[in-house]
Amino acid sequence: MPAHLSARLRAFALSLLLIAFALPAFAGPFEDGVAKFANDDFSDTEEAIGVVASSGNKLAFPIISALQDGRLMADPDSKKVYVTGTDGKSIDAATGEPVASVPDSASAVRLNNRLRRSVDAAIGGLTLQSPDIGTRLQAAQSVFKSHEETALEAVDGALAKETNKSVKAALGDARAAILLFKSDATEVEKLEAVATLKVRGDQEALALLTGMGDQPASVTKAAASAISSIQSSLAVWSGVQNAWYGLSLGSVLLLAAIGLAITFGVMGVINMAHGEMVMIGAYTTFVVQEVIRTRYPGLFDYSLLIAVPLAFLVAGAIGVLIERSIIRFLYGRPLETLLATWGLSLVLQQAVRTMFGPTNREVGNPSWMSGAFELGQITITYNRLWILVFTLAVFAILLAMLRYTALGLEMRAVTQNRRMAASMGIATSRVDALTFGLGSGIAGIAGVALSQIDNVSPNLGQSYIIDSFMVVVFGGVGNLWGTLVGAFTLGIANKFLEPVAGAVLGKIAILVLIILFIQKRPRGLFALKGRAVEA
Amino acid sequence: MTPHMLTRSLDRSATIFLAVVAACGILIPLSNLLLPAGSFLQVPTYLVALWGKYVCYAILALAIDLIWGYCGILSLGHGAFFALGGYAMGMYLMRQIGTRGVYGNPILPDFMVFLNYSKLPWYWYGFDMFWFAALMVLVVPGLLAFCFGWLAFRSRVTGVYLSIITQAMTYALLLAFFRNDFGFGGNNGLTDFKDILGFNVQAEGTRAALFALSCLALILGFLICRAIVSSKLGKVLIAVRDAESRTRFLGYRVESYKLFVFTVSACMAGVAGALYVPQVGIINPSEFAPGNSIEAVIWVAVGGRGTLVGAALGAVVVNYAKTFFTSGVLAPYWLFMLGALFILVTLLLPKGIVGTFNAWWDSSKEKRNAASASAAAEDGVTQPKMAE
Numbered sequence: 001m002p003a004h005l006s007a008r009l010r011a012f013a014l015s016l017l018l019i020a021f022a023l024p025a026f027a028g029p030f031e032d033g034v035a036k037f038a039n040d041d042f043s044d045t046e047e048a049i050g051v052v053a054s055s056g057n058k059l060a061f062p063i064i065s066a067l068q069d070g071r072l073m074a075d076p077d078s079k080k081v082y083v084t085g086t087d088g089k090s091i092d093a094a095t096g097e098p099v100a101s102v103p104d105s106a107s108a109v110r111l112n113n114r115l116r117r118s119v120d121a122a123i124g125g126l127t128l129q130s131p132d133i134g135t136r137l138q139a140a141q142s143v144f145k146s147h148e149e150t151a152l153e154a155v156d157g158a159l160a161k162e163t164n165k166s167v168k169a170a171l172g173d174a175r176a177a178i179l180l181f182k183s184d185a186t187e188v189e190k191l192e193a194v195a196t197l198k199v200r201g202d203q204e205a206l207a208l209l210t211g212m213g214d215q216p217a218s219v220t221k222a223a224a225s226a227i228s229s230i231q232s233s234l235a236v237w238s239g240v241q242n243a244w245y246g247l248s249l250g251s252v253l254l255l256a257a258i259g260l261a262i263t264f265g266v267m268g269v270i271n272m273a274h275g276e277m278v279m280i281g282a283y284t285t286f287v288v289q290e291v292i293r294t295r296y297p298g299l300f301d302y303s304l305l306i307a308v309p310l311a312f313l314v315a316g317a318i319g320v321l322i323e324r325s326i327i328r329f330l331y332g333r334p335l336e337t338l339l340a341t342w343g344l345s346l347v348l349q350q351a352v353r354t355m356f357g358p359t360n361r362e363v364g365n366p367s368w369m370s371g372a373f374e375l376g377q378i379t380i381t382y383n384r385l386w387i388l389v390f391t392l393a394v395f396a397i398l399l400a401m402l403r404y405t406a407l408g409l410e411m412r413a414v415t416q417n418r419r420m421a422a423s424m425g426i427a428t429s430r431v432d433a434l435t436f437g438l439g440s441g442i443a444g445i446a447g448v449a450l451s452q453i454d455n456v457s458p459n460l461g462q463s464y465i466i467d468s469f470m471v472v473v474f475g476g477v478g479n480l481w482g483t484l485v486g487a488f489t490l491g492i493a494n495k496f497l498e499p500v501a502g503a504v505l506g507k508i509a510i511l512v513l514i515i516l517f518i519q520k521r522p523r524g525l526f527a528l529k530g531r532a533v534e535a
Numbered sequence: 536m537t538p539h540m541l542t543r544s545l546d547r548s549a550t551i552f553l554a555v556v557a558a559c560g561i562l563i564p565l566s567n568l569l570l571p572a573g574s575f576l577q578v579p580t581y582l583v584a585l586w587g588k589y590v591c592y593a594i595l596a597l598a599i600d601l602i603w604g605y606c607g608i609l610s611l612g613h614g615a616f617f618a619l620g621g622y623a624m625g626m627y628l629m630r631q632i633g634t635r636g637v638y639g640n641p642i643l644p645d646f647m648v649f650l651n652y653s654k655l656p657w658y659w660y661g662f663d664m665f666w667f668a669a670l671m672v673l674v675v676p677g678l679l680a681f682c683f684g685w686l687a688f689r690s691r692v693t694g695v696y697l698s699i700i701t702q703a704m705t706y707a708l709l710l711a712f713f714r715n716d717f718g719f720g721g722n723n724g725l726t727d728f729k730d731i732l733g734f735n736v737q738a739e740g741t742r743a744a745l746f747a748l749s750c751l752a753l754i755l756g757f758l759i760c761r762a763i764v765s766s767k768l769g770k771v772l773i774a775v776r777d778a779e780s781r782t783r784f785l786g787y788r789v790e791s792y793k794l795f796v797f798t799v800s801a802c803m804a805g806v807a808g809a810l811y812v813p814q815v816g817i818i819n820p821s822e823f824a825p826g827n828s829i830e831a832v833i834w835v836a837v838g839g840r841g842t843l844v845g846a847a848l849g850a851v852v853v854n855y856a857k858t859f860f861t862s863g864v865l866a867p868y869w870l871f872m873l874g875a876l877f878i879l880v881t882l883l884l885p886k887g888i889v890g891t892f893n894a895w896w897d898s899s900k901e902k903r904n905a906a907s908a909s910a911a912a913e914d915g916v917t918q919p920k921m922a923e
Contacts, residue, residue, distance in 0.1 A: 270695050329882055334695045335609045336881040339836060342829050343877020350870035466706050466825065469699050504710050511707040515683075515700050519690040 030055040034063065034094045037081045037109050038074040045109060046118055050150060053122035059083075059096050061126045066093075067109055068119045075106040082106060120146045125154025128171070133164050140170035145204070147177035173200050180212050190219045198226035202377050206230045237377035242495045248384040250491025251391040252450065254484060256464040257471040258395060259443035261483040264472055266415045266435050269327055270338040273345040274468065275461025276352075277440045280318060281311035281447020282456045283352060286361045301366040304448060311444035319440025323433045331432075345461070353458040363451040383452045390449055394442065399480055411435050470514050476524025485525060490514075548889070549761060552844045553754055559586075560750025564743035580739050583746050587814040589854050590749040593847035594756050594807035596834045598800040600846030601760050603835060605769065606796050607776035609694075612701030613804050614828035615708050616676035620805025621818040622712075623675055625725035626659060627668030628736070628813060632729050645727070646720045656718045665732055672809040673802045680801030681794065688790035688797070693779065702825045709823035724819025725812075736813050749810045753847065756803050760843050763796065772796055830873070836880050839887025848889060 033051025036044045049067070052060050066072040066083040072093065073082045081093040082102045090102050111119065124146065127139035136158070143151045155175050162168045176193035179185045185193075197205040209223045209230070256278055263271045271277075285307040292299050292306075299306070322344065330337040365383055372381040402408035410431045413421040422428045447460070454460060467490075475486025490510060497506035518524075563578050563586065570577035595617050602608040629644040638648040642655055661667040683704060687697055715721035734741040763769050774782040775789050783789045812818045821827075831850075838849020853876070860869045884891055 270698075326878060326882065333881075333885075335603075335698065336885065338609070338611075338695060338698060339829070339833060340878045340881040343833075343874040343881075345874070346870045346877070347874035350867075350874065354867065466703060470703060473696060473699055504714055508707045508710050511703050511710075515703060515707075516686070518692055518696065518700055519686045522690050522692045522696060 030057050031094045034081050035079050037067075037072060037093070038076055038079040040074065040076060040110065042110075042112055042115060045111070046115055049115070049118050049122050053125055053150070054153065059093065061123070062091075063093050064119060064122050064126060067111070068116075068123060070108045070111075072109045073102050073106040074109050075103050077105050078103070080106075081109075117146055117148055118150050121148030121151035124148075124174075125151045125158075128154050128158035129161075133167060136162070136164070136167045137170055140167060140174050144170065144174040144177045147174070147181050147208070149178060149182050152178045152182065172196055173205075176200075177208055180208060187216050187218060190215065191222055194219060194222045194226050198229060201230045201233050203234065206234065234377065240376070241378040242499070243492060244378060244380065246492030246495035247388060247488065248491070249495055250488035251384075251388040252453070253467055253471050253491055254395065254487035255387070255391045255446040255449055256443070257468040257475075257483055257487055258398060258480070259439040259441075259446065260468045261472050261475070261477075261480055262398075262439035262442065263436055265477045265479065265483075266411055266439075267432060268334060268477075269331075269436070270334055270341065271327075271436075271439070272338055272342040272465065273322070273348060273461075274341075274439075274443055275463075275465035276345045276348040277315045277319060277443035277461070278447040278450060278464055279352060279456075279458065279461040280315050280348070281307075281444030282363065282451035282454075282460055283356060283361070283447070284311040284314050284444065285448045285451040286356070286363050286456055289363055300364070301368060303364075304366055304369070304452075307448045308445055311448045312441040313444075315444025315447070316437040316441030319443075320433050320437040322440070323436035327436065328429065328432065345465075349458045349461070356458070358458060360455040360457045363456050365452055369452060387449045387452065394445060395480070395484060398442065402480070407431070407434060470511070473524055474514055474517065476526035479524075479526040482524055482526030548842075548844050548893075549757070552847070553757065556590075556750050556754055556757075556847075560747045560754075564747050567743050568739060580742055583739075583742050584814050585858065587742070587746040587749050588811060589851045590746070590753050591807045591811035591814070592831070592834065592850040592854050594749070594753050594810070595804050595831055596838065596846040596850035597753070597756050597760055597843060598803035598807065599831055600835045600838075600840065600843055601763065601803070602796055602800045603832065604841035604843075604846065605764050605776060606772045606793060607779070608793060608797060609698045609832065610701045610797075610800075611698045611825060611828050611832065612703075612705035613800070613831055614825075615701075615705035615823055616680060616801040616804035617808035617811070617831075618708070618712075618818065618820075618822035619676045619679065620672045620808030621812040621822060622719060622725065622808075623662075623668055623671040623805070624809035624812045625728075625818040626662040626671075626719075627665060628728040628731060629725050630659070630663040631731065632727065635729055636727070644720070644725070646723065646725075647718075650715055650721075652718075658718065669809075672805050676801040676805035676808075677798050680798045684794045684797040688793045691790075702828070705823050705828055706825050709820055709825070712820035712823060720819070722820060724817060726817040726819075728813065728816060731813050736816065742814065745810065745814050749814070752806055752810055756806070757843055757847070759799070759803075763799070764843070768792065768795075833873075833877050833880065835887075837876065837884075837887055839889035839891070839893075840885075842887065842889040842893065845887050845889030849887060852888075 029051055033048045033055065036048035036051070039045075049064065052063055062083050063072060063081075069086075071084045071086070073084055073090070075081070080103075082090045082099060083093050084090045084102060090099050091097060092099050121143060124139045124143035127135050128143070130136050130139065140155075140158075143155060152175070155171055155178065159168065159171045159175065162171055173196060176196035179189045179193040180197070194209065197209055206227060209227050212223060215223065256275075259277065260271065260274050263269050263274070285304065288307040288310060289300070289303045292303050322341075326340055326344065327337060330340060369383045369386055372379050374380075402412060410421070410426050411434075413424070413426055414428050414431050414435075418428055421431075450460065450464075454463075471486045471490055472483060474490060475482030475484070493513075494506055494510055497509055500506070501509055563583060566576055567578045567580060567583050572579075595613065598616075599610065599613050602610060632644065634641050636645040636648075638645050640648050643652055647655070662671070683701075687700065692700065711717055712719055712724075713722050719725070728736050730736065731741065731745075734744075736742075764772065771782065771787055771792050774785075774787070775792060779789055808818075808822075830853075834850040834853045835846045836849070837853055838847065839845025857869065857873070860866065860872060880887065886894060
């Protein structure tokens, strides 16, 4: 019956061709191939996969992906094959006609591991032609990983047509991977493949080269040299990666510590509630995003830009309030200030816990902050990159402010000699309040940035307070450059110790090193010289 | 004239304090053990354990007051010494469990069996003997304090810098003790104790005895602190507190004095921790949390920095308040109260309860003296008049 039908269809197709219609061949080899799925024989199935995948028929992709998911049903009696869609509707695999129901005698086409690989490769090959660049790139990468010989033809075809540079490179890599494992490839082809993989030079290329098995002597030799070159470049890249993570951690530390450097460095005030200012900044971001979500969803991408000035104002205002109501009574009593601000931090934490609940609050990433890009062998996420840029910008602005504005001048004057500054007509108590507000406001800004990479919870600030103090103490009090150097040194040291010692031991080692360091230089890396520090 | 009066007033409050502690140490266990349960005057066992905890806190507060009140060293890491003493005692108690553990291993504590330890780590050797554990209760915190202090004081790390690195020290220990492979039970710590010196730790008699011992330790600690601060050494310590550079220029080796008192204080904190653990029944790394150490400082501040009686009193008062408020409907507000306590005490009551009381007592006494003196002077002035 099917043979009869197929003969009639073939005749029909021929008649169409006679009228010079360039239709894809949807009768003949494709249909025969599809019918082979019904034989329930692994080698027939493999043949069928090859035929269908190279047919160019629009049903090829649905059929192969159905096969992959176990949705390709074959009826051994009628030799008919059906594709059951994910929505439960079925079509005839050979014609694409919808069918009412799949007969009970039909069962899913079985696969074994070898077949699964060819299915993956076939899907890779099929999606290589997709109009979407991302899909093509992914397909090329999956072919690279599976390096099935069957996909070679598809890769070559795609390579000839491909215009996009990165997809083309991925296809080239995929081709090299296939050739390297293809038993009947020529020595020249294999040497070229090794050279391509050497250029690629990542962990996966290394895995392919080390696991390529028996090869001609020249290829083995080339591979050995490629392996050693890849290994050394990978070592360099892992160093670069650690350095990047270190910079990223350093920027977070710097952000958290700058405000502290101002209040501690300029005013000599230990503000244990500094972490809570960071937390307030993070919660300001949360509130801003909530308002935007419910009222103006279109502005979501600008939420952080709105949150930054707001967080500065909120945290800054709270800072001025704290200075006026508590800290100004405690000048010259640093230990008492420490205790009072610790109490304040408990109150602020509990207040936030009462208002927003004790659990983490969700703060989203705007689109320009999510995602990542590849730089050589390392992946750089946009949020970390933006935080680094933002931190450096905040640092530069602060430095400029201290240097070029009237308030900055007054602040420096008060730091250097409070009584002399007062004698010169500077209202030192006003400068104190503003300085404390500035430090707190910057902590608030830090909170906006940290809300992007950390959990926004009432405990957010606590996790940064000890680290921030370490940075300030290490860098030296009263010197912003010291804070910068301190933050990045600690960040990078931490990330280079982590792979060796593990995260927790690395952190402990850093703390112990700082304790020892303080013995050598009690005033930090960049100590202020002169009488100001000998209070 | 005035210093003499001060010591006399201290003597009086010290006598009252010692009498009260001794009375509690004798009467509370006796009432718990001898009077029938449910009787009006009988102290229930849970209260004995609770007050035993307060007494241990009072010893810790004494230790902090000794260095902060009399030598100006604000340690934000004294909880670490307390916890180390506690761990030393906990290790002894763990070794006493023996085959009664869940896994029944005669040598290895349960958590080690659970974590696939094949043999006892070397630093657990000897803790099956009480005398060794008791020695370690003093030696471990003392040694850490000695090394830490030697490094810090020699390079003249003072003031807030010292506070911050002591905090970093306890934080580093917190992280370390949270690790399973550190060999101290990870975040579960040491618990499920059975015996201490052959007595069941849960038994009423043992608890009463531990309470009495804690009171005895408090009395001893108080006497040691008193002896230190009222000696010539104590005078130097106070001089260091008030003018460190000047004391150094007068020829005293400031760092030696500081190191001595810091080490003694750490040993006291260790003893407090060691008495705390059997009464509470558990020691875990959260005792190292920097917050605990700062809380202990506020006990001293509330009671009165620089008055030994005040430190002990502050520990009991604040912890009683904590128990009272955190167990009722006011629980969510406890942190507000604690925070407010930190702020208000430093702003309004910098001398603490006992310090303020002493100052008031002295000033009223002085007024009375002055009044009588001026009356006498007036008499003196009027007399010649009369003679005229």
